[in-house]
Amino acid sequence: MDMHALEPRSVWTHFFTICSIPHPSHYEKALGTELLSWAHARGIHAVMDSAGNVIMKKPASAGKEGARGVILQAHLDMVPQAMTGSAHDFTRDPIRPRLDPVNSGWLVATGTTLGSDNGIGVAMAMAILEDDTLAHGPLECLFTTNEEDGMDGARAIEQGPLTGELLLNLDGEDDAELTIGCAGAIRTAAVLARPAQVVPQQFAWFEASVSGLLGGHSGVDIDKGRANATLALVGLLAKSREPLSLASISGGTAANAIPREARALIGLAMDRVNAFQNEFHSEATALRIALGDRDPGFTASLEPQTAEASPRQALAPADxxxxxxxxGALPNGLVAMEPDMPGLIRTSLNLGRLSGSVAAGQFKLDTLVMVRSSSDTEKEGLGATVEKRLAGAADHGWSVSQSRPSVTPAWTPNSASPLLAETKTVYRELFGKDPRVTSTHGGLETGLFRPRFPAWDMISIGPNIRYPHSPDERVEIASVARSYRFVRELLTRL
Known part of the structure; x- marks a missing residue:
């Protein structure tokens, strides 16, 4: 199979162009500018707002002027995750897509996330915009920024620029599903600080690390029992009976991705080294056995550091x-399932990013935690629990400051939606079976749109994407064709 001969050709051409332009969260400007140039070259009305969102408009086809306006919506940014040891710079280097060497029916990237979440959605919308053979009503496309790290673009959308009544969110990840609801979320950022101390010269130093984990999306993969690398490493070190001094620690890169690797620089008295190594490896073996097939690549290691690499300051053992x-007291992972919807996650928590080191005599730790829930009450309750436990560091002499960079409401399902009814009919006629109507534990921008645009009738659809937010991300080629066909047919019927 020739990757550059994939069908529908227009969708894949646009997707490969998107891959060639770096666009991790917070760095979507170049991609947005490219989309503006593309639209203007084709006579398509397009503007970029102050948040970097791109809005495009195309008039209705002849005879469809009276149809309800449709908004196709996708986000421009992608989650930047690379394989261990990769030197890939997501702000400068292009994504390199390739056919999966094991199953050529799927497209993957070379050592990084692919960005099919949500580049395929953007590409499908662009292909539809340039297709003058398609009969449709008034059409608008909304391409938002920073969906993956706060949904800033969606928050900035105002009344006025968009006039459509029906919104098709193209951020779905299963072509057999119609999504009509999503979890809300709280992101809690905390900074903990404590004076460091000068460490004894006769200390031994080790880089302790956990790697090889599957990680994944903190919404759709949080119920799979996978380890959080950061908390796994903290747990291994906390179980040591030897007094340890922490000089630095890091794990994870994004609130909405389960950390796959973590590392810490740890020091202790030389006469306690053998006992520490034995404890660490014993606990690591026990954890590897406990994880089993849920995280088969789990690896924990201790690497001795040279005297030149040894730090001069670190936390005292008591700190x-x-x-x-x-x-270790933070809740983590799956918290509750929906009692009336088998298989659907209700509430979860992910410690997505943690980084700590010594500077100017202070050890400073930055953390980012994400709470998700379809219940706003549970979301607020768990968020408060997280903040209370982090604040507990003050009882041990730490200074603690916390904030909530973003709070996103849940999108409550509306099973009586006229758009849902029409979408189900079109799906059934095209594919000869009923779609699954569901809600997702992942976050969608529709949750932010609902309270501000209550008249919008919304649904989320998309092709089969697996392992999003990880370097194993892949999109099924045949599914992209099915999804594109579905969206085209739906537009002709609305």
């Missing part, structure tokens, strides 16, 4: 112990 206790 290290207190920090590990605070982090």
């Amino acid at each position: 290290t112990e207190a920090l590990f206790a605070v982090l």
Whole structure:
């Protein structure tokens, strides 16, 4: 199979162009500018707002002027995750797509996330805009920024620029599903600080690390029992009976991705090294057995550091112990399932990003936690629990400051939606079976749109995407063709 001969050709051509332009969260400007140039060259009305969102408009086809306006919506940014040891710079280097060497029916990237979430949605919308053979009503496209790290673009959308009544969110990840609801979310950022101390010269230093984990999307994969690399490493170190001094620690890159690897620089007295190594490896073996097939690549290691690489300052052992206790007390992973919807996650938590080191005599730790829930009450309750436990570090002499960079409401399903009814009919006629109507534990921008645009009738659809937010991300080629056919047919009927 020739990757550059994939069908529908227009969709894949646009997607490969998107891959060639770096566009991680917060760095979508170049891609947005390219979309503006593309639209203007084809006589399509297009503007970029102050948040970097791109809005395009195309008049109705002849005879469809009286149809309800449709908004096709997708986001411009992607989650930047690379394989261990990769030097890929997501702000400068293009994504390199390739056919999956094991199953050529799927497209993957070379050592990184692919960005089919949500580049395929953007590409489908662009292909529809340039197709003058398609009969449709008034058509608008909304391409938003920073969906993956706060939904800033969606928050900036105002009344006025968009006049459509029906919104098709193209951020779905299963072509057999019609999504009509999503979880809400709270992102809690915390900064913990404590004076460091000068460490004894006769200390031994190790880089402790956890790697090889599957990670994944903190919404759709959080119920799979996979380890959080950061918390796994903290747990291994916390179980040591030896006094440890922490000089630095890091794990994870995004609130909505389960950390796949973590590392820490740890020091201790030389006469305690053998006992520490034995404890660490024993606990790592036990954790590997406990994880089993849920995370078969789990690896934990201790690498001795040279004297030249040894730090001069670190946390005192008592402060290290207190920090590990605070982090270990955080709830994590799956919290509750929906009692009336088998298989649907209700509430979860992910410690997505953590980074700590010594500067100017202070050890400073930055954390980013994401709480998700379809229940706003549970979301607020769990968010408060997280913040209370992080604040508990103050009882051990740490200074603590916290904020909520973003709070997103849940999108409550509306099973009586006229758009849902029409979409189900079209799906059934095209594919000879009923779609699954569902809600997702992942976050969608529709959750932000609902309270501000209550008249919009919304649904989310998309092709089969697996392992999003990880370097194993892949999109099924045949599914892209099915999804594009579905969207085209739906537009002719609305």
